[in-house]
Amino acid sequence: MNLQESGEMYLETILVLSKRNKDVRSIDIAHELNYSKPSVSRAIGLLKKDEYVIVDSKGYIELTDKGYIYTEINLKNVKIGLYANDDIYDSLGNLKYKKDTLIQILITDENGHAKVENLFLGKYYLQELETVDNHILDKTKYTFELKYKDQYTEIINYKVLLKNHLPKGILEFTKSDFSNDKTLPNTLIEIYTENDELVYTGKTDSNGKIIINELPIGKYYIVEKEAPEGYKINPDKMWFEILEDGKIVKAVMKDEIIEVPNTGINDYHIIDIIGLVFITGGVGFIIYDKKRKK
Numbered sequence: 466m467n468l469q470e471s472g473e474m475y476l477e478t479i480l481v482l483s484k485r486n487k488d489v490r491s492i493d494i495a496h497e498l499n500y501s502k503p504s505v506s507r508a509i510g511l512l513k514k515d516e517y518v519i520v521d522s523k524g525y526i527e528l529t530d531k532g533y534i535y536t537e538i539n540l541k542n543v544k545i546g547l548y549a550n551d552d553i554y555d556s557l558g559n560l561k562y563k564k565d566t567l568i569q570i571l572i573t574d575e576n577g578h579a580k581v582e583n584l585f586l587g588k589y590y591l592q593e594l595e596t597v598d599n600h601i602l603d604k605t606k607y608t609f610e611l612k613y614k615d616q617y618t619e620i621i622n623y624k625v626l627l628k629n630h631l632p633k634g635i636l637e638f639t640k641s642d643f644s645n646d647k648t649l650p651n652t653l654i655e656i657y658t659e660n661d662e663l664v665y666t667g668k669t670d671s672n673g674k675i676i677i678n679e680l681p682i683g684k685y686y687i688v689e690k691e692a693p694e695g696y697k698i699n700p701d702k703m704w705f706e707i708l709e710d711g712k713i714v715k716a717v718m719k720d721e722i723i724e725v726p727n728t729g730i731n732d733y734h735i736i737d738i739i740g741l742v743f744i745t746g747g748v749g750f751i752i753y754d755k756k757r758k759k
Contacts, residue, residue, distance in 0.1 A: 471508070471658060471662060471664045471681065472508070472511075472512065472517070473631075473681075474498075474631075474633070474679060474681055475494065475505075475508050475509070475512060476512070476517060476518075476528060476532050478494055478497055478498060478679075479494065479518065479526055479527075479528055479532075480528060481497075482494065482497060483527070483528070488525050489525065489526045489527070490524050490525060490526065491505045491506050491509055491524065491526070492505075494509070494526075497679075498677070498678060498679050499676055499677055499678045499679075500665055500667070500677065501665065501666055501667030501668075503666045503667070504663075504664070504665045504666045504667060507663065507666070508664075509526060512532070516529055516531055516532075517529060517531055517532035518532050539573075539575070539576050539577025539578075540573060540577050540596070540597055540598070540600065540629060541573055541574060541575050541576075541577065541597070542572060542573060542597055543572070543573045543577075543579075543593065543595065543596050543597060543627075543629070544570055544571070544572055544593070544594040544595040545570070545571045545572075545573070545579060545591050545592070545593050545594060545627065546567050546569075546570055546571075546591065546592050546593075546594050547567070547568045547569045547570075547571060547581055547589060547590075547591055548565055548566065548567055548568060548589065548590050548591075548592065548606075549562040549563065549564055549565065549566045549568060549587070549588070549589060550564065550565075550587075550588040550589050550590045550606075550608050550610075551564050551587060551588040552564055552587075553585050553587040553588075553589075554585065554587070555585055556585075561585055568584075568589075569581055570594065571591075584611055585611075586611045586612060586613055586621075587610070587611060588608065588609075588610045589608070589609055589610070589611070590606045590607055590608040590609070591606075591607045591609075591625055591627065592604065592605070592606050592607070593605075593627060593629075596629050599631065599632065599682065600629035600630065600631055600632075601629060601630050601631070601632050601710055602629075603627055603628065603629055605627075607625050607627060609623050609625055611623060631681050631682065632681070632682050632707075632709060632710030632711075633678075633679045633680055633681050633682070633707070633710060633711075634680050634682065634707035634708070634709060634710065634711065634712045634713070634714055635676065635677065635678050635679075635680065635711070635712070635713045635714065636656075636675075636676070636677040636680055636685075636705065636707075636713075636714050636716065637674065637675075637676050637713055637714070637715045637716070638654065638669070638674065638675040638676075638677070638687065638715075638716050638717075638718070639669075639673055639674050639715070639716070639717045639718075640652040640654075640669045640673045640674075640693075640717075640718055640719075640720065641673060641717060641718075641719050641720075642696075642719065642720065642722070643719040643720060643721045643722075644721075644722070646719075648669075648672055648673025648674070649669065649673045649692075649693045649696065649720060650668075650669050650670060650671050650672070650673050650693065651668050651669065651691075651693050651694075652668060652669040652673070652689065652691065652692060652693055652718075652720070653666070653667070653668050653689070653690045653691035654666075654667065654668075654669075654675065654687050654688065654689055654690060654718075655687070655688045655690055656677070656685055656686070656687050656688075657685060657686055657688065658683060658684070658685055659683065659684040659685065659686070664680075664685070665677060666690075668691075680707050681707065682707045682708060682709075682710075683706070683707055684704065684705075684706045685704070685705055685706070685707070686702040686703060686704045686705070687702070687703040687704075687705070687716060687718065688702060688703075689718065689720075692720050693720070695722060695723055696720040696721065696722055696723060697720060697721050697722075697723055698720070699718055699719070699720055703716055703718050
């Protein structure tokens with residue numbers, strides 16, 4: 466499996482669920498992403514095959530070391546501001562920085578790390594200024610405090626973890642009748658990335674809709690696999706694109722009714738003919754019976 470954004474999305478979801486619930490199953494992932502169970506099962510099978518996850522006999526899923534690497538990719542060249550979260554004084558009581566002063570701009574290295582030294586004791590916060598690779602800028606203020614510990618501790622170390630996420634959108638798919646826009650339930654579709662990687666399989670609900678959350682930005686196409694009873698399968702690929710984080714993209718695919726060929730003989734004609742035969746036969750029988758009595 467070529468681990469692309471959809472694969473990373475599954476791994477990230479497993480990590481989030483494992484921290485929330487500890488035990489993670491395919492059904493939990495399906496509920497979290499609003500994906501169909503078959504789609505998730507297929508994706509987990511591929512991730513297991515390529516050793517990104519392990520699945521035990523009870524169906525519980527865990528990330529392997531290889532899988533963990535892909536859930537937390539270190540980002541280089543992210544700019545982070547270090548600010549004073551309160552007035553900062555030196556050991557002699559001199560004011561060094563007023564609250565909310567930008568003290569230093571940190572830039573992450575190839576390992577995603579940035580380091581600052583020789584800070585005075587006090588309250589600080591970190592806030593991301595610029596991110597990279599189409600990730601979402603994290604505007605959260607990460608506060609921390611450097612406190613005096615004891616006379617034996619010369620250096621105080623403090624670590625802060627910042628995370629960026631790829632933007633993700635929402636697909637609202639509707640299946641309808643070509644002639645009257647009536648929505649059509651039980652339509653089976655598949656969704657692929659532009660690189661032909663299957664990311665979803667499922668059927669439209671009673672309202673003829675499928676809603677898929679957490680689709681990473683990118684181009685996708687929809688293929689109809691099974692049409693509702695009495696309808697033709699739409700043979701065309703329907704393309705759509707996720708461009709912005711949180712944006713809903715609406716896609717409507719329409720099916721045509723299967724036309725029944727006209728044979729020239731309708732059921733009611735056959736019934737009329739049969740009725741005429743019985744009536745005529747009955748009259749003939751009565752007349753014949755009367756002639757024998759003479």
